[in-house]
Amino acid sequence: MEAYLLEKSRISYQGKCERNYHIFYQMSTARESTPLLKGFNMKHHGSYKYLCSNEDACMLTANDSKKFEETVNCFKILGFKDDEIREIFAVLIGILHFGNLSFSGEANNKTAIRKNSANDLNRCCELLGLNEEDLAEKFTYQRLAIRREVVHRQLNSADANALKDGICKYIYESLFRWIIKKINDRLSEKSLLLSEMNFIGVLDIYGFEIFPTNSFEQLCINFANESLQQQFYKHVFKLEQEEYVKENICWSFIDFPDNEACRLLFEARLGIFSLLDQECQ
Secondary structure, three states: OOOOOOOOHHHHOOOOOOOOOHHHHHHHHHOOOOHHHOOOOOOOHHHOHHHOOOOOOOOOOOOHHHHHHHHHHHHHHOOOOHHHHHHHHHHHHHHHHHHOOOEEOOOOOOOEEOHHHHHHHHHHHHHHOOOHHHHHHHOOEEEEEEOOEEEEEEOOHHHHHHHHHHHHHHHHHHHHHHHHHHHHHHHOOOOOOHHHOOOOOOOOOOOOOOOOOOOHHHHHHHHHHHHHHHHHHHHHHHHHHHHHHHOOOOOOOOOOOOOHHHHHHHHOOOOHHHHHHHHHO
16 A cells, blocks of 8 residues: 555645545544543544534534444454554544644734643643643744754744644644555565565545645645646557557547646746745755
8 A cells, every 4th residue: 555645735624515534523423432532532523623624524424433433443454453543543633632723923923822722732742742842832933044054933823823734734644654554564475575565556536626725735736637637648549549550550530638738847857846846945
């Protein structure tokens, strides 16, 4: 199993008629009934900002409770122990409390975590193994290396919120990839070389994303879709019809849209990705 492009943006933002990842809602329905969530004091899903960005995101379904049991059962079939499953749930609940943090401080004022977020700060640090003072300090200023000098840039509340969302996405992705690695380790034969292992590839990718506010993540997702579309055109139309020409096969030429120029706009040596790399260093 391999992760190519995880939709991290779903953690902090859900589009209309969409929810966050199902596991959060599954945990909410089972928070009072399963020993695996005992002691975490998980609240109702409506108490977490990341699960209620819109009316659709805040809704539970009739299957959430049943799906939680199936998720836990799958973990156990794959060899996960109860302690490991609890650690996974602890990280997920920690992310939800992390997402509840709010900040004071506008354009030229020093940013600080609001007092009404004190409980969420305490819970997320406890669940994620973080130090409260160290974490709070990270939302005050940003360290930048400029020409071998380290300078500090003061953050405002918008900067702090963007940083918070970025950290939560990173934690979720790290947990996701850790789970994949554990599954692969337990399914693979230790004695086999990588070249001797069988591999089945199943691609599950979301379509083009167009939100009111789009970020670098949407750029990467949409570029991946363009690249896949180009691969499809190349193998189904372009190469196939070139083969027909070589073999003098009579057929009606199928015209197709070629998005190669769009792909090169991003991937070329002086393309958008290359320029972004230079500007972000």
